[in-house]
Amino acid sequence: MDVRTYNTVGALPGADWDSLASGSTIYSTAGFQGVREEELPQGAQARHIMAHDADGTVAAGLEAYTFTRPPHALYTPADLLAGLVDEERHAAVASRPLAIGAGWSEFRGQVVHRPDAGPEQRTAAVEALTTEALNFAKQAEASVLAYYYLPREDALDIARAHEHAGAVLLFHDVETVLPIGLWDDLDDYYAWLPAKRRPRARREVRTFRESGRTVREVALPEVVDRIAPLNSALMRKHGHDYGVARAAEVYGRQGRYLGDRSTLLLAEEGDSPVGFALRYRHQDMLYARVAGFDYGYANKADYFNLVFYHPIAQGTGRTTRAIHLGLGTFEAKLSRGAQPVPLYTVLVGVDQPLGADPDAVRERNREETEAFGAAYARHVVGGLDTEDWQL
Known part of the structure; x- marks a missing residue:
């Protein structure tokens, strides 16, 4: 060679x-x-x-x-x-x-x-x-x-x-990987889940929908300034010294290099962002990179809807084989269908x-x-x- x-x-x-x-x-x-x-x-x-x-x-x-x-x-x-x-x-x-x-x-x-x-x-x-x-x-x-x-x-x-x-x-x-390609929609997903886990999934979907919050899909470069405070809040909640300026720098950089591969789900209440999930697309996979939330708002199962239920309901599985969810929080991810690797x-x-x-x-x-x-x-x-x- x-x-x-x-x-x-x-x-x-x-x-x-x-x-x-x-x-x-x-x-x-x-x-x-x-x-x-x-x-x-x-x-x-x-x-x-x-x-x-x-x-x-x-x-x-x-x-x-x-x-x-x-x-x-x-x-x-x-x-x-x-x-x-x-x-x-x-x-x-x-x-x-x-x-x-x-x-x-x-x-x-x-x-x-x-x-x-x-x-x-x-x-x-x-x-x-x-x-x-x-x-x-x-x-x-x-x-x-x-x-x-x-x-x-x-x-x-x-x-x-x-x-x-x-x-x-x-x-x-x-690492945990959600095999989203198995399901065309939420009904497919509910049927795949063990029967005892279906009520929780339906309840979390209903809680988010009844909150009146909406989800829209955007590219990372469009919303760096809007998501930086949410990511900073998440990092600080977990004990990291991670200010808004640093978050904006990190995701501004990723936007420059990877903006055309980014797909970000932004949850909003009215005109205010309350949460986001940043993913990157590569071939027939999505890679969930980071999330963030405004903890001044009540939790309406925002994380699970942005990362799991909204993509499933959108029919993402018709074009995407799996979503890589990274390390950690194993019980929460595995119990909702992610597989361990x-x-x-x-x-x-x-x-x-x-x-x-x-x-x-x-x-x-x-x-x-x-x-x-x-x-x-x-x-x-x-x-x-x-x-x-x-x-």
């Missing part, structure tokens, strides 16, 4: 990259890489890596970044390695620069491949891309190269490519193997997948067997 690297999104052949990203998530597109580039903290560096076949055809791509400190609390390798490596190695990981492959935001990473790539081509491409990512990490004197929040196939591919370096493969978290993280020692205890890694993976099943399997429509998530 011929490997080519680009230091900026501006230098990246965006059309070639997005031809690879057609089979991945919105968060792996060139547009989201542009967002991430502008959000890089001081001292961070980026590499956009592309692998080409012998005939010059682009085959696969991988983002890689280096940081002097973790860019977010949930991208902290030392936290994942606690109890798996010895104290000296753990201290080195915690104190030295780090590298992150496959994206460092949105809690979803992926290697992008040509849609028709076969197993041998995927393997060759991943080996070439990860070799370059490891070299980049070495140049930054990072102690660890981490690939976060990967789908299972990518995680296994990357772990195999780094097997010589003692890669640590961990079950990490769960496991995500994994691969950690690689840069200057030397991490030396993780294989038995401890296996036991942690077993315990954490079983714990998720014990807590949430009863909420999953159709049931859940986390044995399939084991590594």
Whole structure:
């Protein structure tokens, strides 16, 4: 494989990259890489890596970044390695620069491949891309190269490519996906739900409709100033120092790069916005990025109507296969029909193997997948067997 690297999104052949990203998530597109580039903290560096076949055809791509400190609390390798490596190695990981492959935001990473790539081509491409990512990490004197929040196939591919370096493969978290393509309308959805859950769904739909609130669909750039206070309110409610100006900056930036892919549902009472749900469209999927609300208004099941019921009632499922809902709030999402999808993280020692205890890694993976099943399997429509998530 011929490997080519680009230091900026501006230098990246965006059309070639997005031809690879057609089979991945919105968060792996060139547009989201542009967002991430502008959000890089001081001292961070980026590499956009592309692998080409012998005939010059682009085959696969991988983002890689280096940081002097973790860019977010949930991208902290030392936290994942606690109890798996010895104290000296753990201290080195915690104190030295780090590298992150496959994206460092949105809690979803992926290697992008040509849609028709076969197993041998995927393997060759991943080996070439990860070799370059490891070299980049070495140049930054990072102690660890981490690939976060990967789908299972990518995680296994990357772990195999780094097997010589003692890669640590961990079950990490769960994303939820609403299979909206199963239903033409709310009647289909109600019939699909278990009988005991239907009254709550009907009640939440009725509560919102009787409130007199309306929902209209707009593009993000049209309403950045209107949604910024709502998003700030949501973040502050959950303990984050996140003012209106910062929210406007964040979503103004996303509007510049991704406005043509955005579809935002805005709930209004009269002329006043009371809530919103921002989604991005990619292929036959929607990606629910963020919501926000004005807590000065009574809650009329606004979140569930914007994220679940209104799209179903609109007939979104006739053109959209699924809506990705991200991490967290599992009971609320799963009990209303979202399905769980496991995500994994691969950690690689840069200057030397991490030396993780294989038995401890296996036991942690077993315990954490079983714990998720014990807590949430009863909420999953159709049931859940986390044995399939084991590594």
